[in-house]
Amino acid sequence: MIGRFLRQTLVVARRDFVAIVFTPTFLIFLLAPLLMLGFGAIGGAGAARLAEGSVDRNRVVVIADAATGPRVTAADAGLRTVFRSEEAPPALEIRAPDADPLRQARALFDAGDIEVSAVLAGPIETPQILHGPRGDRSAAYLRQLAERVVLGERAGADGQIVTATLTEVQRSGATSSSRQAAGFFAVFAIFLVTLLLASQAVGMLAEERGNKVIEVLAAAVPLEAVFLGKLLGLFGVAILFIGFWGALGAQGIMLLPPELAVASALQPAIGLPMFALLFIVYFIMAFLILSAIFLGVGAQASTMREIQMLSLPITMLQLGMFALSAAAAGNPGAPIARVAELFPLSSPFAMAARAANDASLWPHLLAIAWQLLWVMIVIWLGARLFRVGVLKSGGGLSLPFRRKKPVAEPSS
Amino acid sequence: MxxxxxxxxxxxxxxxxxxxxxxxxxxxxxxxxxxxxxxxxxxxxxxxxxxxxxxxxxxxxxxxxxGCQQPRDAGDRIGYLPEERGLYPAMKAREAIAFMGALRGLPWQLGRSRGAEMMEAAGLGHVVDEKIRKLSKGMAQLVQLLGSLVHQPxxxxxxxxxxxxxxxxxxxxxxxxxxxxxxxxxxxxxxxxxxxxxxxxxxxxxxxxxxxxxxxxxxDARSTLPMRAHLVPRDPDGVQTLLPPDAVEAAGGGFDFTVPPEGIEPVLARVIEGGHGVAGLSVERPSLHDAFVSIVGQDGREMHR
Structure with a gap:
């Protein structure tokens, strides 16, 4: 009985796998992440260009005479080494003072060619610093700049106050931030892949219903086998997808110079090989749980319009699980992390994040057992829902795979 | 069996x-x-x-x-062609037959080869590797029928x-x-x-x-209705009084009537003894169509009674 059920499941899975993979549209689906990255890059480049345009015209201005100006410029060059480029204050501009430097400073805020966020005017030891509504940080920078100029003057000819020796030291273990980065990466990657793959299950039955094949299937095999077969077929597609991008990503990382290698930024507490293994296991759990729900819910729809309408709450549910798990990744050990780790729909995501933040292995064994239990419950419920939805012939839940014994044949 | x-x-x-x-x-x-x-x-x-x-x-x-109380237990021995035909349009005809066989336990490879043979025998040999969407409705219907037979149910x-x-x-x-x-x-x-x-x-x-x-x-179904007779007398004048009450005059001077339960012979005897003679006689059993209409119609009358 089990053997026949398995065989029927595999027949449906094989059909679905072949029907999805051996089509030109699958190529588009396979390259979807590339398209997403492409669109993201285009959007990012556009936004960066807009931001750059605004930054280019941003200025802090020092109104200083010919003697002070070069010293200010030199101090500015030294101070800027402290900042990353995206955090650096606006570019410095030196202006020669006129008869009324304060009036000159105020007038600069109305200049059309540049956007002034702060202006320093007057003697360098007792300067007046004017700033716009959002220029308080620029004003603070100008104050630091003035102090550095003054301290430099007092220090003597070379302007050095402190002579320091800088030595780079390599860390032996992962930092908290690199662990959290690995946690976020895991949550986001599982979310992205399940978003791409599991939500496909919603529309899986549309073809059968449209072509009236469902009755042929229902007459030949138990609907539970159809359900599991579809899940398995889609799972095969998911593995192909992950395998393709995993192999491509691994090759890409190997080609990168060591200082740019992504893996070096991800330092999960549990170790990279175990983290990779758990990532795969949790992806499988997330995929099976969510796909089973989506397939069961999708079976209730009878038109494409209904399927589209069902897709929205399902996507919202996925986003909710992502948000919960991302919060767990950012707050390891917090109550919200525990909730996310225990709630069946978010557990695979949150536990992947935990693998990044915590080196213990036993919680994962428990979590996998817990998730497996839920996979079975959800698949069983999904299959029941599927049967009721597909044939509208439900009538209460009964134990799965229940069969009455054959009886003696009647005589004519 | x-x-x-x-x-x-x-x-x-x-x-x-x-x-x-x-x-x-x-x-x-x-x-x-x-x-x-x-x-x-x-x-x-x-x-x-x-x-x-x-x-x-x-x-x-x-x-x-x-012999099974649960029909699914005998699933591999049953073939089914539903009223609403359904095949995957992107599948090749031979693959569709093999798929339906595989659902019933037939190995794919055997299903493919048998499918091709069956299509050849049914006059569809030229579309064995055509996709279902390219077949006519009638052809697709035959392919589905062959799919329900391929595992020899x-x-x-x-x-x-x-x-x-x-x-x-x-x-x-x-x-x-x-x-x-x-x-x-x-x-x-x-x-x-x-x-x-x-x-x-x-x-x-x-x-x-x-x-x-x-x-x-x-x-048995046809026997639920009495037989109908068509009699052509040599002299039709006054013959209707000798025939069963439902006799109606048909074209060409003949009469149609229901054969009474005692048979056609007493009717013939009365006609001949009355001196009308018999130019032609045919007795027809009712068709299944007549029996069906009668049984279903009777059902309708009972409903409205």
């Missing part, structure tokens, strides 16, 4: 939304026969077949299919198999049905086209309004 009855159902009941689609149907289908389930549209034929196949469960009643269930087929394909289908019975299979099919039923059925059941109204052979 060994089963004396391929299929047995007792008191099947199924309601949808408070309406009884099937209301206590009993069926006994002997093995190795062509058995027809006849009925007008909406009679409950398809629902009955779906219950017999285990696609839906009855609200009440029992069914035994090929012991019981073949066909729901309205002739609908949508042209006369050539209807004849092909009839040959296939006879060939399946000759192979040893039991064929159960539903139809509301009496001509097919009369040619094909060894036994039949007539279902109307969710209930079985008749069960027996085609001859």
């Amino acid at each position: 060994g089963d004396r009855l391929a299929l047995h159902a007792a008191g099947l009941v199924k309601s949808f939304g408070g309406r009884r689609a099937v209301d206590g149907v009993d069926l006994s289908v002997p093995s190795n026969m062509i058995y027809g389930v006849l009925g007008p549209n909406g009679a409950g034929k398809t629902t009955t077949l779906r219950m017999l196949l285990g696609i839906i469960d009855p609200d009440q009643g029992d069914r035994t299919v090929l 012991d019981l073949l269930v066909l729901d309205e198999p002739f609908s949508g087929l042209d006369p050539v394909n209807q004849e092909r289908l009839e040959k296939i049905v006879f060939a399946e019975r000759d192979r040893g299979a039991t064929v159960l099919f539903s139809t509301h086209v009496m001509a097919h039923a009369q040619r094909l059925c060894d036994r039949l059941a007539i279902i109307n309004r969710g209930r079985r109204r008749f069960e027996g052979t085609v001859d």
Whole structure:
């Protein structure tokens, strides 16, 4: 009985796998992440260009005479080494003072060619610093700049106050931030892949219903086998997808110079090989749980319009699980992390994040057992829902795979 | 096969939304026969077949299919062509047949090779590797029929198999049905086209309004109505008084009437003794169509009474 059920499941899975993979549209689906990255890059480049345009015209201005100006410029060059480029204050501009430097400073805020966020005017030891509504940080920078100029003057000819020796030291273990980065990466990657793959299950039955094949299937095999077969077929597609991008990503990382290698930024507490293994296991759990729900819910729809309408709450549910798990990744050990780790729909995501933040292995064994239990419950419920939805012939839940014994044949 | 009855159902009941689609149907289908389930549209034929196949469960009643109380336990020995035909349009014809066979336990490779052979035999050899979407409706329907046969089932269930087929394909289908019975299979099919039923059925059941109204052979069904006679007397004047009361004058001076229960001979004797002579006489058995209309019509009259 089990053997026949398995065989029927595999027949449906094989059909679905072949029907999805051996089509030109699958190529588009396979390259979807590339398209997403492409669109993201285009959007990012556009936004960066807009931001750059605004930054280019941003200025802090020092109104200083010919003697002070070069010293200010030199101090500015030294101070800027402290900042990353995206955090650096606006570019410095030196202006020669006129008869009324304060009036000159105020007038600069109305200049059309540049956007002034702060202006320093007057003697360098007792300067007046004017700033716009959002220029308080620029004003603070100008104050630091003035102090550095003054301290430099007092220090003597070379302007050095402190002579320091800088030595780079390599860390032996992962930092908290690199662990959290690995946690976020895991949550986001599982979310992205399940978003791409599991939500496909919603529309899986549309073809059968449209072509009236469902009755042929229902007459030949138990609907539970159809359900599991579809899940398995889609799972095969998911593995192909992950395998393709995993192999491509691994090759890409190997080609990168060591200082740019992504893996070096991800330092999960549990170790990279175990983290990779758990990532795969949790992806499988997330995929099976969510796909089973989506397939069961999708079976209730009878038109494409209904399927589209069902897709929205399902996507919202996925986003909710992502948000919960991302919060767990950012707050390891917090109550919200525990909730996310225990709630069946978010557990695979949150536990992947935990693998990044915590080196213990036993919680994962428990979590996998817990998730497996839920996979079975959800698949069983999904299959029941599927049967009721597909044939509208439900009538209460009964134990799965229940069969009455054959009886003696009647005589004519 | 060994089963004396391929299929047995007792008191099947199924309601949808408070309406009884099937209301206590009993069926006994002997093995190795062509058995027809006849009925007008909406009679409950398809629902009955779906219950017999285990696609839906009855609200009440029992069914035994090929010795199994759960039809699915005999699933690999059953072939089914549903009323609403359905195939994957992107599949090649031979693959579609192999897929349907694989669902019933036939290895893919064997299904492919058998599918090609069966298509060749059915005159579809030229479209073996065509996708379903490129086939005509009739061709696709035949492919689906072959898919339901490819695993050589012991019981073949066909729901309205002739609908949508042209006369050539209807004849092909009839040959296939006879060939399946000759192979040893039991064929159960539903139809509301009496001509097919009369040619094909060894036994039949007539279902109307969710209930079985008749069960027996085609001859049994035709025998539910008396025979009709057409008499042409040499001298028609006054002959009508000697004929049964329902006699009506037909064209050419003849009279049509129902043969009374005592037979045609007493009528002939009265006509000849009355000196009217007999120029021609024909006695016809009623067709299955007449019997069907009578049984279903009677049912309607009882409903309105």
